[in-house]
Amino acid sequence: MTSLYLTEADELQIKMAQGAKPGEGGQLPGHKVDEWIGKVRHSTPGVGLISPPPHHDIYSIEDLAQLIFDLKNANRSARINVKLVSKAGVGTIAAGVAKAKADVILISGHDGGTGASPMSSIRHAGLPWELGLAETHQTLVKNKLRSRVTVQADGQMKTGRDIAIAALLGAEEWGVATAALVVEGCILMRKCHLNTCPVGVATQDPELRKRFNGDPEHVVNFFKFLTEELREIMADLGFRTIEEMVGQAEFLEVKEDNLANNFKLKGLDLSPILYREPADSSVGLYKQEEQDHGLAGVLDWKLLAAAQPALEAKTPVVAEFPVINTDRTIGAILSNEITKKYRGEGLPDGTIHFKFKGTAGQSFGAFNTCGVTLELEGGANDYFGKGLSGARLVVYPDKTATFTPEENSIIGNVAFYGATGGEAFIRGVAGERFCVRNSGVTVVVEGIGDHGCEYMTGGRAVILGGTGRNFGAGMSGGIAYVWDVAGDFAQNCNPEMIDLDPLGDEDADELRSLVQQHLELTGSSVAKFVLSDFESEVGRFVKVFPRDYKKALAGKAAKVAAE
Amino acid sequence: MGKPTGFLENTRQLPAKEAVENRLQHYGEFVQQYSAADLNKQASRCMDCGIPFCHNGCPLGNIIPEFNDAVYRGKFDEAYEILASTNNFPEFTGRICPAPCESACVLGINQPPVAIEEIERHIVEIAFERGYVQAKQHIVRTGKKVAVVGSGPAGLAAAAQLNSAGHSVTVFERDDAPGGLLRYGIPDFKLEKSVVDRRIRLMEEEGIVFRCNAEVGKNVPVGDLLREFHAIVLAGGSTIPRDLTVPGRELDGVHFAMDFLKQQNKRVGGKSTLINPYQPLSTDIVATGKHVVVIGGGDTGSDCVGTSNRQGAASVTQLELMPTPPMERTPNMPWPTYPMVYKTTTSHEEGCERQFAILTKAFLGDENGKLRALQVVDIQWTGAKDGRPASFAEVPGSEREIPCELALLAMGFLYPQKEGMLDQLGVETTGVGNVRASERTYQTTISKVFAAGDMRRGQSLVVWAISEGRECARKVDEYLMGSSLLETKDAALQFTI
Structure with missing residues (x-):
């Protein structure tokens, strides 16, 4: 996600899971990822896209809360939506998500969406949305959290009746996808993954796309009928607004005959779904108040004030701020404001140069855009440079520190997760999951933990030190140069998708200039050592070259040669 | 599916036909065969749809994408086995069906549909050529006797199915040869009678008895039938013309x-x-x-x-x-x-x-x-x-x-002939004059007497007649034995324990 994408959004959804394919989500197989899609998604054309990925930045509810905070910083006007799969216990999760300050919670049922699911996902599909929704609403009401969040439900809602039931069970918003798609001409071919959709709905093939004959009027008509039916049901039940209707589960009745006459349904007890959590009038049953996202006192307001000349007239600004570890997501609001005015281009390089001293909190520099340089003397926590979007981050230890920087951690785990552009120079060692899903950042670091460069699709990583195990798993683009002093790097790699090559001349030039920059910006003694005898040290570097990327580059070169 | 992009590479092409001036000189069939390569191309156009509407378009519920795929892979024995599992007489429908399956073909939304009917004809002709079509041997007999009145497509289908379930079937035909409209309605240039004969011979080999020149209600007394047979299937067609x-x-x-x-x-x-x-x-x-x-x-x-x-x-x-x-x-x-x-x-x-x-x-x-x-x-x-x-x-x-x-x-035709068999049996008829029997049971107002085909549903297609015969056979089998393993649209390969 770039700062521009985030700034443009009305709503940002964190897809923890979709009902039809929990843990994996929509898949776009490699042969459907053409140049254009590759560009939009910041990935390598020809390499499959799986969304959502396993969220490597989310291992606990606190991590989720941090991401919600990051996104809220990156776009204050967007609602933050968290999508959860309908399953037993989803109510507890939803309560946690509400406390983590999500604005919207989406309960996704097992139905629908299965056309693009791989078999492995379908086998682990969730439960019907009715079950998860009822549980979620009841739990939120019981914990007096319901009035803070909007609850949505989806998973093959097709009729006004579906929507009415969803409203009575506690959802004030609903997702309709498959039905609308069918109205546009989808004929459930289940060939979405083959790029051969004969009605031109789910294909990138220009010939097949010509065969699409859907009409927006049909979709409008469909929704008109859908809402008309809902309105009729509401009139029958005596509701004037959806707000009145949300969570009034006692208006639902069980068709006892259906249960009694079907051998599968016999003995089914639906009362837990239809249970209405007792709540007095002080407890809201639908979204009535805004979450307190805690943005009022963040450091970024000071940054923003200092950056006014830059924002207004691109005048370079330099300033210094002390930081402590409760200063989280530094620079995101600033970047949001820059992006609003200067779009994806941002400001000219070096326009804003802020220096920080101390220990920064989580997500230092998250979603920071072009023209911003953040220099940090001290250290930083997790998610350093998350979603970095064009800015330059420089970090080195406190000048008075006595430890050896290249032997000590200076930033936390999951640095540069999903970063799309910019550069960073780190005088010290980073934690685990370094540069996961990086698609464009150029970064120099002096050692990393496990799972480095996993699912990386672009950018450069120079590692002047050791790595943990499982390096380069699922890496499909970009290049990593690793200074393999101990000679054990190959053992730490996941060789499934990468080749370990020696450096060519061009690589060596690129490496030298990056190390040179690292030396200049951080005063790194490691960089100094490497440069002191670069001709011989370059032989100890390993080039991690993803095979998919190699193939894509070769294809591009062949194309240029042909022209 | 054999070839995901087949429908993008090849368009619909039907086999060549003899020139008009030549074919007018004779009464033989004039549609030629595809070359092996062309047949493969046509089969490759099938898209193996997620929801194959052709299944539903076909009154028989033919499993079309699967046999198209088998043809594409050159496995004609497999293709025939799939085809024969839902259709007793693909050699008839492959020639004279108006192919509602092709109307329902998903490719037909914006392109010429898959040439399903021609592929069907090729499967069965190649199967005959290569000897895949053999009379079923060793049928375990149930000891039940069933009379089928009328030897059109409905009667033949019912007879073939009931016989394969082990019942001893006798088919009564008032004409001098079996086949009904297949023999004495559809011209030879559309369906050569050797094709009908070939199938009748197979059915005889399997043990079905054909009694021709036997008009029930005239020279075969209705009482004899009711006395001698455990069940009777009326498949006399809708014979009274408008x-x-x-x-x-x-x-x-x-x-x-x-x-x-x-x-x-x-x-x-x-x-x-x-x-x-x-x-x-x-x-x-x-x-x-x-x-x-x-x-x-x-x-x-x-x-x-x-x-x-x-x-x-x-x-x-x-x-x-x-x-x-x-x-x-x-x-x-x-x-x-x-x-x-x-x-x-x-x-x-x-x-x-x-x-x-x-x-x-x-x-x-x-x-x-x-x-x-x-x-x-x-x-x-x-x-x-x-x-x-x-x-x-x-x-x-x-x-x-x-x-x-x-x-x-x-x-067109109005309703079945009442005079004779129907009058003597006294089965109830519907308002328009067809024999009353529901689509759920195929049973007439006499419990051991069933009705299928045009006689029940009114004038229709050969493919509907075959479908009716098959569905009715299952009901007869259930009536005789209490349960049935005969395939129908609702109960394909469903085994009850």
């Missing part, structure tokens, strides 16, 4: 289409055209040298056109009451329904003038009582709200005569 009772109907030269077509099939088969056990005719009806007018624009009418042309008619005109149908689907007949669009059959290709929205007012005769002309008038249809024609009025001043020495009435 008449045109206008002045001059009695003139010499006005005939029902079926009388004309049947005589020609007998002639081709080397049999006497005048010996006809239940419907004696005094003269040969021939079109040679005559101006022929076929009244009725359906498939039977089309068969009359082809036969008349082969007999050497001076001219052939086909009249249709309804207005000219649209060339393409309209919003009233969306995919995947069977569209009522303008259709040019192979017989039309052979030469014929087609007139639509024409009402026949009278047959005009000469002094010898022979037909000389038709008096017709143009009509103007007014559409109902949904766009379909609802009522008509004559166009004033458009009355005219069409010279004509032979008029053939091909305006």
